Amino acid sequence: MSETSASAKQQQSSREKFIASANKGKILANKCTKCGHLVLETVFFCEKCAANKFEPVELGGTGTVVTYTIQAVAPEGFEDAGSYAWVVFKVDNSQLRVSGFLGGIKKPADLPIGSKVKVNGFSPKYGLLIEKLAK
Ligand SMILES: [Zn+2]
Structure with a gap:
């Protein structure tokens, strides 16, 4: 599998996870593991602290x-x-x-x-x- 299709697959699955959360009445966001900043989109660097690790969090x-x-x-x-x-x-x-x-x-x-x-x-x-x- 090429890197391009692996990354496309990951994007697809994060969209599917967002939809699964929405169907439960929740919003799936990404939280910076260093400073706790929340973003909706998939990003590579935190705009607050420039860290590059995020974890998914489900918001009410x-x-x-x-x-x-x-x-x-x-x-x-x-x-x-x-x-x-x-x-x-x-x-x-x-x-x-x-x-x-x-x-x-x-x-x-x-x-x-x-x-x-x-x-x-x-x-x-x-x-x-x-x-x-x-x-
Ligand atoms: Zn951060």
Whole structure:
């Protein structure tokens, strides 16, 4: 097996692990083993301390809405989704910001900034699926 295909295989499996975590309502991140800095993507060097060792950590999938974009008219291929929002939320107990898909959002009043949301799965079509938590 060549190095290229080995690395592609590793990327594939980290994506599969991320999806498996999302389907359990969690977010899989990488933690720097030296300083504890969390990153979502696979990186080679920690941006805080330049160490190059990371370990996977599963974060609870809850967070707070930071910003979002409402798509009232679904683009081609998304017609079945109705109106929805692409939401960026800050994951609880971390500095990580993650974006996800939240259906049923028609107007800003449906999703005030600061709303609590949680991961509730992963769709091959829409990516990370999230739901709004009742206050
Ligand atoms: Zn670090």
